[in-house]
Amino acid sequence: MPKLSNADQSAIDGILMNGQATSVPSAAPADASGRIESAARVLRLLDRLPEAEVPVGLAERTVQRIQKAAYTGDTLPTQPIVTPEPLA
Amino acid sequence: MNDISTHSSPGRRRAEVTGGSTMSRGEHSTPASIAPPAPDVTDEQLLSAHRAGDRDAFAQLVKRYERELFLFLVRFLGDRAAAEDVFQESFLQVHQSAEQFDMARRFRPWLFTIAANKARDLMRLQARRPTAPLQASISPGDDDSGEYIDLVRAASELPDSALQTRELTEQVQRVVAGMPSHLREILLLSYFHGFAYKQIGEILDIPLGTVKSRLHASVAEFAKKWRTANPDATLS
Numbered sequence: 127m128p129k130l131s132n133a134d135q136s137a138i139d140g141i142l143m144n145g146q147a148t149s150v151p152s153a154a155p156a157d158a159s160g161r162i163e164s165a166a167r168v169l170r171l172l173d174r175l176p177e178a179e180v181p182v183g184l185a186e187r188t189v190q191r192i193q194k195a196a197y198t199g200d201t202l203p204t205q206p207i208v209t210p211e212p213l214a
Numbered sequence: 215m216n217d218i219s220t221h222s223s224p225g226r227r228r229a230e231v232t233g234g235s236t237m238s239r240g241e242h243s244t245p246a247s248i249a250p251p252a253p254d255v256t257d258e259q260l261l262s263a264h265r266a267g268d269r270d271a272f273a274q275l276v277k278r279y280e281r282e283l284f285l286f287l288v289r290f291l292g293d294r295a296a297a298e299d300v301f302q303e304s305f306l307q308v309h310q311s312a313e314q315f316d317m318a319r320r321f322r323p324w325l326f327t328i329a330a331n332k333a334r335d336l337m338r339l340q341a342r343r344p345t346a347p348l349q350a351s352i353s354p355g356d357d358d359s360g361e362y363i364d365l366v367r368a369a370s371e372l373p374d375s376a377l378q379t380r381e382l383t384e385q386v387q388r389v390v391a392g393m394p395s396h397l398r399e400i401l402l403l404s405y406f407h408g409f410a411y412k413q414i415g416e417i418l419d420i421p422l423g424t425v426k427s428r429l430h431a432s433v434a435e436f437a438k439k440w441r442t443a444n445p446d447a448t449l450s
Contacts, residue, residue, distance in 0.1 A: 127360060127431055127434070127435065128360070128361050128362070128363045128431075128434040128435055128437070128438040129360065129361070129362050129363065129430070130362070130365065130430045130431075130433060130434045131362055131364065134363070134364065134365045134366075134430075134433075135426070135430045138365075138429065138430060138433050139411075139426065142404045142405065142411070142429065143410065143411050144410050144411075145404075145408040145409055145410035145413065160366070161366060163369075164365045164366040164368070164369035165365045165369070165433070167369040167372055168365050168368050168369050168372070168433065168436070168437050169405060171382075171386055171440065172386065172401070172405050172436075174382055174383045174385075174386040174387075175383070175386055175387060175390060176383060176387070177285065178284070178285055178288040178289070178294065178297075180280055180281050180285075181294070183247075184280050184284060184298060184301065185248050185273070185276045185277040185280040186246065186247060186248055187302070188276050188301065188302045188305050188306075189272070189273045189276055191302050191306065192302075192305060192309050195306060195309075196309075
């Protein structure tokens with residue numbers, strides 16, 4: 127598995143840690159700004175992912191399905207809402 | 215369990231949803247549309263209203279997340295039909311578990327927790343079937359190097375953003391689709407959905423340190439796979 131240097135890890139954290147990815151935090155030191163900007167450029171590649179079109183009537187069909195489940199007494203298989211699992 | 219309804223206009227003309235047939239994937243009937251909720255009504259207020267018996271509140275919650283949750287699921291699963299199934303199952307779970315939701319918490323991370331779990335369950339199920347290459351790598355066997363990825367260098371190799379738009383888009387799609395699912399998942403939650411590390415930890419039920427290390431690994435994997443897929447990348 128490839129790794130990032132400590133400097134690149136800090137750059138990624140500076141962009142993403144608090145949510146709502148930004149480009150270069152204004153408080154970043156000058157020498158860190160360049161690295162953060164490079165990290166941001168790499169991340170911005172993700173903006174190339176197309177926005178999938180939402181199926182027409184998805185919300186309405188979902189409500190219908192839930193309503194039907196309520197009428198028929200269908201329930202989901204018993205399972206915890208948060209499924210503990212090893213992912214790493 | 216509360217009834218929920220759809221209505222065709224903000225004028226609250228209700229079209230009661232009865233126990234009719236459930237649409238199968240790909241079928242598009244024309245159910246009455248759901249009016250979007252007022253933007254100043256919070257998710258938690260809608261869920262609370264649903265718990266109190268407001269028949270529109272849940273439908274409005276589904277409508278509010280129709281786009282964002284579907285986009286997450288389709289990017290994570292790589293399959294529109296599967297994404298729609300998981301979307302519906304997630305809200306069915308929300309509906310059935312609404313009474314257990316801790317109203318002191320935020321609804322959005324809870325919704326994504328449920329959806330991510332269901333998506334992973336589906337992927338595990340599909341992985342047991344030989345015909346479901348959801349996690350096919352674009353470069354099998356290239357993930358064991360342990361090499362350091364320098365993001366400054368990687369950024370310097372990016373093409374001019376104005377060039378080769380379609381090709382670049384397809385390339386990025388293939389790279390993201392080829393990432394291990396747990397790395398793709400965390401990258402989507404962080405970059406596209408703007409969850410803070412702490413919230414991601416709650417959604418994935420992992421410690422903050424693991425959020426960081428997994429996200430770093432995800433970016434490194436993305437950059438490495440992009441470089442591998444673009445050996446002739448030119449300087450911008």
